[in-house]
Amino acid sequence: MGALYLKPETLHEDLKVTILDSGLIFPSQETTKHTMFLSNIDKVLNFDVQTVHFFPASPGFPPEIVAGKIKNAFRRLLVANTYDFLAGRLKKNKESERVEIECNAAGAGFTVASSEFALEDIGDLVYPNPAFRQLVTMSFDFVAKEDQPLCFLQVTSFKCGGFALGTSMNHISFDGSGFKMFLENLAALSFNDDGPLAVVPCNDRSLLAARSPPQVTFPHPELLKVNLPAGEEMAPPVFDSLKDDLAFEIFQLSSADIERLKDKAKAPDNVKTKVTGFNVLTAAIWRCKALSCLGGENNSDRLSTVLFAVDIRRRLNPPLPDSYSGNAVLTGYGSAKCAELEEGPFWKTVQMVYEGAARMTDEYARSAIDWGELYKGFPHGEFLVSSWWRLGFEGVQFPWGKPKYSCPVVYHRKDIILLFPDIDNGGKSNSGVNVLVALPPKEMEKFKSLFHKFLA
CATH class of the missing domain: 3.30.559.10 (Chloramphenicol acetyltransferase-like domain)
Structure with a gap:
């Protein structure tokens, strides 16, 4: 029962990715500056998580069209009452000394890239290939460390017409369920610029605020x-x-x-x-x-x-x-x-x-x-x-289909x-x-x- 997954005979260490365009993108409409409270659960998760979503070629959706649709949908999600915090920055509140997200429309990251390979040339998508990191933007060299975006998207096209959507998110932003909702909303606005959203997010993180005064009623060996x-x-x-x-x-x-x-x-x-x-x-x-x-x-x-x-x-x-x-x-x-x-x-x-x-x-x-x-x-x-x-994640339906993986x-x-x-x-x-x-x-x-x- 059970088997070892065999390493592919061919595993490309360099996907020969060229960056075509990369920079900050901003909300599609003016937003009001405010701060977002972070729960004690959020604050512990201050590290980045990267994912890659591979899509085969789809008639009517060449990668350049896909990149434009994703970029436009992303900009429309960075607005008030949706995901304006993804265009914000982490900061410490001087009065409370708590870390918060300053929703200041400073921008999120968006990159368009191309690979010299076809998707089938990459081989086994399941096997963890360190080269997949080339499909994700994790930081910008032209932005100071303390001012890096909380969210980056990268669309990388392959010679076959397929492409990869790479994401890097500070875990403070979402858990797995929250990230899936974000993908569903990105897909929904890729279908229709004017919405509606697949899920209207609830961004009230004070729902998980500590009680006042705190009441630790169990031992917590974990x-x-x-x-x-x-x-x-x-x-x-x-x-x-x-x-x-x-x-x-x-x-x-x-x-x-x-x-x-x-x-x-x-x-x-x-x-x-x-x-x-x-x-x-x-x-x-x-x-x-x-x-x-x-x-x-x-x-x-x-x-x-x-x-x-x-x-x-x-x-x-x-x-x-x-x-x-x-x-x-x-x-x-x-x-x-x-x-x-x-x-x-x-x-x-x-x-x-x-x-x-x-x-x-x-x-x-x-x-x-x-x-x-x-x-x-x-x-x-x-x-x-x-x-x-x-x-x-593999079940999210975009206009060009669901991810292959x-x-x-x-x-x-x-x-x-x-x-x-x-x-x-x-x-x-x-x-x-x-x-x-x-x-x-x-x-x-x-x-x-x-x-x-x-x-x-």
Whole structure:
């Protein structure tokens, strides 16, 4: 069950991309300057995330027409009550000492580029190719570091008439659901300049403000306090971004593989749990990752903690609007000794993952937000499972069709294990999942051995 995804025989390290036009774009109509409050969840996520969305050639939509439509739609989204904050800049409020977005119409980034390759020449779109970074603008050399845009779009055409839409967003702007809504709105205005929007975003981030006074009513072992210098209130990123000398593998599971894992995870009738694809896959990964780190006599007593995102929109009372555009995810976790993960039944590990999400009630979420108000810390665990599996970016319908494939631009990190969908070939279901793991070589060999053992 499960298989290693093989590295393509040909993997172009240089996509021979030429920048044709690049610069700031501004809202299509005058906007009123104001500031946007950022929640404690937003502030922890002050780092950039890049994605690439590949589109095949479409009759009537050559890349130059597509680039014009996307640019025009993007400008129309940078207006009041929609996404004016994407044309703003981060700044610290001198009175509250909180980081905010100054919605000042300073502009977002837009780049038009071309590649000397055809889309089919690039080969396997699923395999994480570092060269995909050439399809995304991440900063402007002519803009000061403190004045970089929060959002960049890049349209890169291929010789075949296909193209890639690359995005770089400060995570403060959106979570996965918010970003999908942004794509849906970009698509809607690409169809029709005058709208309507697919989803009218709710930009009131005070809905996730801490209570006054803060009330931390639960212990939060998934969060780590930090001692910030006087006057600083921005915590470090979720994980240190240092790169190690790592081997990486992609473990490919079909929908049938996932169903077999669910069968293995069936619990006794008196046990409350939820056997979902995400829960069983996270549990299997957790076992392999924790035990691959073993070495020494006492490591079976070592406590391993897995982290994963939990969307709280529907878990609050009252619920957040589904159209909430900001970050509405908190960190779920499971903790167990390595011996328990190795010797215990698989359903028990799955149950701990389920309980990690189930504990995220309204009161627990509010407690975590208030914890951030007091301690300005960040999520902390052995590793994070970051799931792009079912965000649905590949389902967004543009005038020229849906993406052939949508994926994150991958940076190999031992503390983040990435789940992303398989490619949809010829209309077939892409319900399978790819698991990207990066580890030091010896740990990777142990992980592979455990993977095949547990998933057999």
